[in-house]
Amino acid sequence: MLIVTELEKTYPTKKGGFTAVRDMSFTVQEGELFSIVGPSGAGKTTLLRCIAGLDRPTSGGVYFQGREVDGPPEDFAIVFQDYARSLLPWATVGTNVELPLMKKGNTAAERNRRVTTALAEVGLSDAVDKKPFQLSGGMQQRVAIARAIAYRPKVLIMDEPFASVDAQTRADLEDLVLRVKEETGTTILFVTHDVDESVYLSNRVAMVTRSPSRIAEVVDIDLPFPRDQIATKSLPEFARLRAHVFGGIRDMVHDTTLAHA
Numbered sequence: 677m678l679i680v681t682e683l684e685k686t687y688p689t690k691k692g693g694f695t696a697v698r699d700m701s702f703t704v705q706e707g708e709l710f711s712i713v714g715p716s717g718a719g720k721t722t723l724l725r726c727i728a729g730l731d732r733p734t735s736g737g738v739y740f741q742g743r744e745v746d747g748p749p750e751d752f753a754i755v756f757q758d759y760a761r762s763l764l765p766w767a768t769v770g771t772n773v774e775l776p777l778m779k780k781g782n783t784a785a786e787r788n789r790r791v792t793t794a795l796a797e798v799g800l801s802d803a804v805d806k807k808p809f810q811l812s813g814g815m816q817q818r819v820a821i822a823r824a825i826a827y828r829p830k831v832l833i834m835d836e837p838f839a840s841v842d843a844q845t846r847a848d849l850e851d852l853v854l855r856v857k858e859e860t861g862t863t864i865l866f867v868t869h870d871v872d873e874s875v876y877l878s879n880r881v882a883m884v885t886r887s888p889s890r891i892a893e894v895v896d897i898d899l900p901f902p903r904d905q906i907a908t909k910s911l912p913e914f915a916r917l918r919a920h921v922f923g924g925i926r927d928m929v930h931d932t933t934l935a936h937a
């Protein structure tokens with residue numbers, strides 16, 4: 677579905693360039709939730725921007741359904757961590773969710789139905805006529821998530837999407853992501869700092885090293901579906917996987933040879 681091959685991204689700097697991502701290769705299967713976890717500044721956002729066609733890799737490539745990604749594909753939707761910049765400030769919540777659907781050629785009735793359903797899914801039915809500035813940060817992020825869900829992309833890319841919401845909302849939104857994946861077969865690429873979240877949501881978790889980042893290990897998460905916030909997290913296998921991923925990240929943070937290898 678999505679293939680990343682030997683991707684490298686070097687930003688130009690006065691000192692001759694800074695390599696944020698080096699030799700990154702992995703494949704995301706159709707319908708899976710693939711997480712990327714790694715230390716802060718590891719280059720995860722850089723990687724996602726290249727995958728989403730928002731930035732060009734310095735070398736290597738990204739292929740979606742066999743074609744090289746050289747601009748933002750119509751079948752992708754992205755939820756960034758930075759919700760403040762992702763919504764149109766002059767448009768109502770309803771219009772923010774509806775606008776991408778217009779480009780897809782959906783009828784007004786279909787658009788209306790999708791907007792209503794998506795806002796209900798994120799618990800924001802009452803906010804449809806509000807402007808983003810009238811909402812809290814967490815609520816704005818839920819609007820961005822509703823917009824992505826309503827669009828029904830083939831690939832949903834999420835960069836730390838729940839960093840700014842409270843714990844209960846976060847758990848509810850994690851379960852919403854799992855439900856969307858289950859019901860629509862959407863392929864999801866998910867970046868997070870949160871090890872528990874990555875294990876709870878994923879089919880596979882990729883651990884990335886510090887910049888210049890590369891994949892240290894990809895872990896299969898063979899926990900049964902449907903997942904449940906309490907039952908799944910009580911399983912001994914959950915604890916084992918969590919400890920394994922957590923240990924891997926901790927070692928990377930403390931291993932300076934890895935960071936500069």
Ligand SMILES: Nc1ncnc2c1ncn2[C@@H]1O[C@H](COP(=O)(O)OP(=O)(O)OP(=O)(O)O)[C@@H](O)[C@H]1O
Nearest residue numbers: 687688694696715716717718719720721722723887
């Ligand atoms: N435009 C740029 N020019 C130069 N360096 C950059 C640029 N963008 C990012 N970097 C550097 O690349 C590295 C990776 O940044 P990136 O934002 O991709 O990391 P990240 O893993 O997403 O971080 P975090 O988890 O803290 O959000 C950082 O050291 C950052 O300073």
